[in-house]
Amino acid sequence: MAANIVGAFKPSMQNVVKTSKILLVGAGGIGCEVLKNLVLMGFGELEVIDLDTIEISNLNRQFLFSKDSVGKPKSHTAKESVLRFNPNVNINSHYGDIMDTKYGSAFFNKFKLVINALDNKRARSHVNRMCLSCDIPLIESGTMGYSGQVEFIKKDFSLCYECSPKPVPKDYPMCTIRNTPKEPIHCIIWAKFLFSQLFGENTEELVSMEETEDETEEKLSARDWAKANNYDGQKLFKKIFYDDIDYLLNMRDLYKSKSIKPRKLDYVYLNGVKSEYAHEEESKILTLPQYISMFIDSITSIKEKLDQSKKGYLNWDKDDDDFMNFVVASTNIRSVIFGIEIKSHFNIKSMAGNIIPAIPTANAIIGGQIVIHGLRVLEGKYPRCQTVYLRGMPNHKGEIIVKDKIVQKPSPTCTTCSTEGHIVLAVNTFTFTIRQFEDLVLRQRLNIVAPDVLIDGRMIISSDEDDELDLYSKTFSEANILHGSKISVDDFLQNYRVQMLVHHKMKVSDEQPEFELFNNSDDVDKEDDFEQEEYDDECHIDGEDHKFIYVKQEESSNEEMANESDEDNFSSVEEELEETELFVDAGAVNDASETCIKITNVCSITEDNTLSIIEEQSAEVPADSQDENNEDDAKDNFEIEDDAKDNFEIEDGAKDNFEIEDDAKGDFEIEDDGNETNLELKRKAEDNVDTTETKKSRSSTDE
Ligand SMILES: Nc1ncnc2c1ncn2[C@@H]1O[C@H](COP(=O)(O)OP(=O)(O)OP(=O)(O)O)[C@@H](O)[C@H]1O
Ligand SMILES: [Zn+2]
Helix, strand or coil, X not given: CCCCCECCECHHHHHHHHHCEEEEECCCHHHHHHHHHHHHHCCCEEEEXXXXXXXXHHCCCCCCCCHHHCCCEHHHHHHHHHHHHCCCCEEEEEECCCXXXXXXXXXXXXXXXXXXXXXXHHHHHHHHHHHHHHCCCEEEEEEECCEEEEEEECXXXXXXXXXXXXXXXXXXXXXXXXXCCCCHHHHHHHHHHHHHHHHCCCCCCCCCCCECCXXXXXCECHHHHHHHCCCCHHHHHHHHHHHHHHHHHCCCCCCCCCCCCCCCCCHHHHCCCCCXXXXXXXXXXXXXXXXXXXXXXXXXXXXXHXXXXXXXXXXXXXXXXXXXXXXXXXXXXXXXXXXXXXXXXHHHHHHHCCCCCCCHHHHHHHHHHHHHHHHHHHHCCHHHCCCEEECCCCCCCCCCEEECCCCCCCCCCCCCCCCCCEEEEXXXXXXXXXXXXXXXXXXHHCCCCCEEEEECCEEEECCCCCCCCCCXXXXXXXXXXXXXCEEEEEECCCCEEEEEEEEECCCCCCCCCXXXXXXXXXXXXXXXCCCHHHHCCEEEECCEEEEEEEEEEEHHHHHHHHHHCCCCCCCCCCCCCCEEEEEEEEEECCCCCCCCXXXXXXXXXXCCCCEEEEEHHHHHCCHHHCCHHHHHHHHHCCCEEECCCCCEEEECCCCCEEEECCCCCCCCCEEECCCCCEEEEECCCCCCHHHCEEEEECCCCCC
């Protein structure tokens, strides 16, 4: 079946096809199609890399593999298969991860063209950066169900993979997962964390409580507790679905204002009565006793696998029936506890494995289009390599394959292919740690492999293991990374550089993500659907419930403030950040329904650009009146009262009177009628909250 390229290609292209070295990254659904096409068309110099081995579930669409190849590396097996079609091709196969440092620039520089046939953003971003860095044309591809896409990427000529923001996979806050699940997906994620906690490698996401019989004893991790109890299914059931829920119910105020309240499962289910269930009926909803039996059975089977495991831990895999049964049963039992809809085995598997069925014909169409693009690239016909889309449904002209009119130009704000781009990182600098920054922002979100991070010339993260920086457990503020700080991130391997600007932002509700990325500072607050009720929310800090009030301060008011008072410490702010923010930590709330709260901290940005916490007495009480007694007075007499309607008042009994009035339309005002301190906060009735103005001049007492 060897390809005869004479006659098929014009003479000038025959040699190009025979000799151009092409790298194919990924030998899965699309990769197998592309490799087969390249070989049959007469391409002579190929390399293919894939990090995976063949699974039974691949066989329905990855036609270079058969039952005999299950368990073998995809790259080597794909090579052997296609060499049967055309033995005259030089194919070098690699069983490895393209993100491994051994596949650096020296490796990439060999190729005339790189083709991505991957299934994840992380590897795609990495290859994108490597190709930009080495200036090698890249063809990027993907399918999802019946849809697909082929994109051409060339440095300074086209969009790169990261020019347009990709949807971020929804990140669920851990508080919701642990304490207040509302949807089946929350229970599914919880069940997967529970699997890791009981059987997996070390996990930081602990979803079952640590145990102790006696207060003086050290707490046992759930894993150790399970081991000590020989993974007894009944005991584990009682611990996880009764004792842990009892613990949650006893947590102060957790469910007070929430519509969801868990209920403990009755011991009646623990009497050892086994409910039979049929394994094959994956689309059927079972009864609670059946799910409980499934939970207990799956633990027995998984424990056997754990005992046999050389590594001493197990990795969750949707294709393992016992692992899947554990997740299905745990999910649905938890759903019953929290009054959430129960899902079938089939549905939970799709959600847990993030599965959208792969369609072989979609892969075949995209595989064909990739090779057509590849020929154009090798011919130098870059303008003809517009993005091609395979549509799930025909458009109004009845077409299912459509293409862009032109090759899209690089985005000037792209942080990967443009030198101008920078990223605004919005985080709560008081709680966000350097470790979270490296793991969640740099590695998971920005796909950086070996980060070196400098802040104002100071190194805080190093890719060199010999550099002992030991800052990981520090929060941003402890490491002096504050609102307005500039962070330079560098990845030597990817030749990728990005500048980040820190924007301090209180995480005020459990529903908010740990961090957010924006293209510019203006977008940070636009994202908030700023509702005062929502924003005045409770937070958990060091195990205490705190209530936060957020006050935004526009730049114009800064200027005003600076003119008004030389002693004003709030007037300066980084130029790029056009506004400062004041956060009033209203202190621990004893009862969520009570409106009487005590102000403890006011935080703001000072002249030297540090974020400071100012005690309430120093913020509001004049210097000359601060003797020891009235300092205490001032501290204790602050009060916000909320009457039946909407007015509230802050009173400082000792010296000054503060008042916040919120009329029915939404105006509010803080007035300080003392001579030396003025505090005023207004919101115009006709505007929404973005127009909030804060004006503040203050005594010289804060340090
Ligand atoms: N970093 C990487 N380096 C090398 N190969 C990779 C990397 N990441 C993913 N791949 C490979 O890319 C291929 C993508 O193929 P595909 O989308 O068909 O996924 P699959 O794993 O074969 O199928 P499924 O996920 O549906 O079971 C896989 O074979 C996968 O092993
Ligand atoms: Zn780009």
